[in-house]
Amino acid sequence: MSTTIQEQFTDRIPDEELLNCMRCGFCLPACPTYVETQDEVHSPRGRIALMKAVRDGLITEYEEVEHSLNVCLGCRACEPACPAGVNYGSMLEEARAIFQEQKKKSFKEKATRKVVFDQLFPNQKRMKQATGLLSFYQRSGLQKVTRKIGFMRLFPKHLAEMEKALPKVPKGIKRESNYFPVNKTNEKTVAFFTGCLMDTMFFETNQSTIKLLQLAGCNVHIPQTQNCCGALHGHSGELEGARQLAKKNIEAFEECEADYIITNAGGCGAFLHDYDHLLRDEPEWKERAEVFASKITDFTSILVDMKFHEQNTLQLTEEIATYQDSCHLRNVMGVKDAPRKLIKSISNVTYQELPRADQCCGSAGIYNIVQPEMSNQILDHKMEDVKGTKAHTIVTTNPGCLLQMKLGIQKEGLQDTIRAVHLADYLIEALQEK
Structure with a gap:
């Protein structure tokens, strides 16, 4: 088994990529897990050194290596901080894939991964069914009964806390049309990537995004x-499951000749943006993936480019707002200023920059479920920064960040003074109250 893993590292993680890391240490203050632990094992350059040691056969016991890779948030804040342009994210995903493919899994783990990765997330019908059950749980009174009798105490503490922070799931999710035209000059034609979680649990946020795109002058297609x-x-x-989904999405959006492919979830947008890298070794898909990736645009970028905030009056009652960056939106897609510009354009809203807004909140997909201790440690420090801003509203642009900030508000007992909201919904609020 050890030889197989070493061979896989040799075949799939290029030595030149590993050697690009100069060990300069610029990544250290950008890495949340290093900041929390001050341990090189949990830094980007430390993890790269571990990968190289596995590749060179210097490490043959892999438990600590795999643990270090799993503790990584995958936020990729190290990449913009790196003067050598190390592609850390792609190496991390390849290394994780090798360990997953080679390790012996228990029946429980195999069954769980099959349900989650093969049957739930790739199937939007099942996602809607699961969300429907959650909606029933919230609306039927079952949630109140469950909490009252203390049933949630049977679960790990972090899961019980997350249950309290879940947003209200809309009832009867249904979109009346798949095409939303506008009658404006200089309009753009865009295709909207709705996502799996965004189009179920955060369906209303997707509806808000479509409305904003229309107001900006975009004809919106939904493949x-x-x-x-x-x-x-x-x-x-x-990774193989990811490649299959990527190919299906490329085919779906090729049928719609759009100027841009719009996303409103930073994590989704960054992964879509990297399809060209994901499919780089498949000649029949490489070029198609490059065309697809070149069109990926965050909704905030196109709203600013089309001067949405100048064409529409945005106003709310007087409050202080702050913004928590989506790691992947900022670090992979390079979108930093557009969300802030939109928030600052709302009358009566005082924008207060969040210290270390560029550092991860600890959500990172399902990281807060599988690595709760580190996730909560990062979140606690994030909430200290939030309280320092005296903000009434925390604005985000990613569903995972939104849920994590709601969890932080819940843990701190600040539900009556602070709220967390997706920027698309925040802008719609501002339009409704103009």
């Missing part, structure tokens, strides 16, 4: 055969 982006698969070592 019906699109799937989950594959980010959860890619980050969890299921």
